[in-house]
Amino acid sequence: MGGREHRPHPAPSGLPSDSDLVRAARGLPVSRTPVWFMRQAGRSLPEYRALRAGTAMLAACQDPDLVTEITLQPVRRHQVDAAILFSDIVLPLLVAGVDLDIKPGIGPVIASPIRSPADVDALPPLEPERLAFLDTAVRRLVAELGPTPLIGFAGAPFTLATYLIEGGPSKEHARTKAFMYAEPEAWGRLLDRLAVSAATFLRAQVDAGASAVQLFDSWAGVLSAADYAERVLPHSRAVFDGLGERDVPRIHFGVGTGELLPLIGDAGADVVGVDWRIPLDEAARRVGPRRSLQGNLDPAVLLSDRATVDREVRRVVEQGRAARGHVFNLGHGVLPDTDPGVLTHVVELVHELSTR
Numbered sequence: 001m002g003g004r005e006h007r008p009h010p011a012p013s014g015l016p017s018d019s020d021l022v023r024a025a026r027g028l029p030v031s032r033t034p035v036w037f038m039r040q041a042g043r044s045l046p047e048y049r050a051l052r053a054g055t056a057m058l059a060a061c062q063d064p065d066l067v068t069e070i071t072l073q074p075v076r077r078h079q080v081d082a083a084i085l086f087s088d089i090v091l092p093l094l095v096a097g098v099d100l101d102i103k104p105g106i107g108p109v110i111a112s113p114i115r116s117p118a119d120v121d122a123l124p125p126l127e128p129e130r131l132a133f134l135d136t137a138v139r140r141l142v143a144e145l146g147p148t149p150l151i152g153f154a155g156a157p158f159t160l161a162t163y164l165i166e167g168g169p170s171k172e173h174a175r176t177k178a179f180m181y182a183e184p185e186a187w188g189r190l191l192d193r194l195a196v197s198a199a200t201f202l203r204a205q206v207d208a209g210a211s212a213v214q215l216f217d218s219w220a221g222v223l224s225a226a227d228y229a230e231r232v233l234p235h236s237r238a239v240f241d242g243l244g245e246r247d248v249p250r251i252h253f254g255v256g257t258g259e260l261l262p263l264i265g266d267a268g269a270d271v272v273g274v275d276w277r278i279p280l281d282e283a284a285r286r287v288g289p290r291r292s293l294q295g296n297l298d299p300a301v302l303l304s305d306r307a308t309v310d311r312e313v314r315r316v317v318e319q320g321r322a323a324r325g326h327v328f329n330l331g332h333g334v335l336p337d338t339d340p341g342v343l344t345h346v347v348e349l350v351h352e353l354s355t356r
Contacts, residue, residue, distance in 0.1 A: 016142075016149035016211040021082045024325035025212060025249030025271045025292050033317060033326055033354035034081035035347045036151070038253075039333030040074035041086045044340055047073050057102045061091050067137040068144065075148060078344045082149045082212070083141065085205060089155035089216055090163055092201045095131065097124035098164070106168060113167035114179070117186035123164075126197040131204045142209035149212055151251070152205030156217035157194035157235040164190070173222045180231055191235035199242025206246045214251040214273070215239055217264070221256025221275075228260050233267050240268030251294055255332055261286045276331030280319035292325030299330045302338045302346070313346055317353045328354075 016022065020034040042048055048070055052060055060066045070086040090108045094100055099111035114120055141150050162176045163169075170176070180187045202213050217236060220228060240250050252264050253273025265272045265287050274283040274295035283293055301312045320326030328350045334343065 014147045016145070016147055019081065019147060019149045019211070021149050021151075021327060022211055022249055024327050025251065027292055027324040029356070030325070031356055032351050033320065033328050035328040035350045036080045036082040036084060037074070037078075037330055037334050037343060038084070040078065040080060040343070041070050041084060042334065043336040044334050044338040044343070045073055045077065046340075047077075057088060058091065058094055061087050062095070062133045064133055064137040064140060067133075068140045071137075071141055071150070072144060074343075075145065077340060078347050080347055082151050083145055084151045084214070085138065085141070085153045085210070087153045089159065089218070092126050092154070092197045093160065093164070096126040096197060100163075103168075108163050109168045110164055110166075113175075114161075114164045114190065117183055117189075120186045120190045120193070123190070123193055125193065126200050128200055128204065131201070134201075134204050135208045138205050138208035138210055150205075150210045152202050152210035152213040152248075154198040154201045154213070154215055154239070156215045156220070156239065156252075156254075157191040157198060158220050158223075158232045159216065159218045160194045160198070161187075161190055162219050173219060177222070177227075180227070184231075187231065191232070192238070195235045195238040195242065198239045202239065202243060203246070206243065206248050210248065212249040212251060213243070214253060215269075217252065217254040217257075220254040220260060220264075221258075223260070225259050225263060229263055233263055236264075236267040251327075253294065258283075258286075262288065265291045271325070271327060273329070274331065280316060280326070281322040284322040284324075287323075289324055292327065293320060293323040294327040294329050296329070296331040297346070299332055299335045299338070302330075302342050303335065306342075306345070309342060309346065310349060313349050314353060317350060 020030040023030045024034050067086050071083050074080055075083050101109055103109050162173050165176045165179050249270040251271040252267055252269035255275050258278040261272055261283055271292045271294050272287050274293055276296050276298035280293055280296055297316050
């Protein structure tokens with residue numbers, strides 16, 4: 001498979017729909033490789049920590065003023081090529097009425113985890129009218145961002161199911177997989193409901209002006225390819241299908257998903273997110289020429305010396321040329337101890353290396 005053509009970029013329209021991020025996602029020529037970072041809006045920034053002081057995470061995610069300011073902070077500081085909505089993977093569950101909290105140092109904790117088919121059927125639906133705060137925040141952001149695209153955010157059905165069944169974060173996801181195997185009909189109903197919720201959450205963002213969406217299936221990598229294909233992929237596809245004719249690029253990302261990459265694309269993605277475990281040129285071979293790639297610098301590299309950072313950034317940019325289109329990102333989220341100055345440097349270096 002050849003690399004993409006390096007033709008001159010057409011005169012930019014100044015619209016987010018013609019930004020390098022959206023063009024790369026569609027496999028169109030770009031002026032330079034676009035860059036953004038998962039978790040760019042968050043704990044690595046001192047201005048974020050100051051703003052969030054005294055406000056719980058899930059409360060902050062429902063405050064349009066805070067969502068707007070936190071989402072804009074990394075765009076101002078790093079000059080990244082896209083904003084990602086400040087939110088949390090479990091927010092749609094909370095808004096729907098699930099009793100949960102984010103415990104510092106632990107993560108999302110569910111008060112009454114799903115243990116039976118009856119628990120699945122008692123799961124409350126996400127009513128669109130509860131998302132007025134989201135509509136307000138996204139409209140404000142789109143107005144502030146101008147030509148910079150905003151990426152909408154949602155958690156995928158499988159990953160949300162793991163939190164609901166485990167009751168919180170898990171390394172093995174053993175209860176989740178046991179429920180999947182033992183209760184296939186209830187499992188299907190659970191993921192159906194979560195797909196409807198995720199699609200509702202994404203539609204609200206796109207209808208308010210988001211230029212692209214990312215579906216985070218953070219823990220899908222714990223599954224075999226066969227289990228993912230049979231028991232998860234149809235529900236992730238239902239999320240993207242739920243966007244209907246809305247013409248925005250769809251990004252799909254999971255951790256530890258090297259064996260699942262072609263399937264993740266088949267779920268309906270225009271862009272397949274790749275973690276650091278597999279080189280982008282190999283990921284491009286697995287995914288094929290019809291989809292772009294996003295990734296995949298190891299977040300830990302940003303904690304090392306500048307020469308190492310530069311070497312690894314150059315490698316990722318070079319390997320990304322094998323893909324139909326490439327959005328530079330990390331292979332997972334920014335680590336809290338990351339020096340913000342290093343992130344700014346990475347953006348500048350990627351732009352310098354890739355300007356057409």
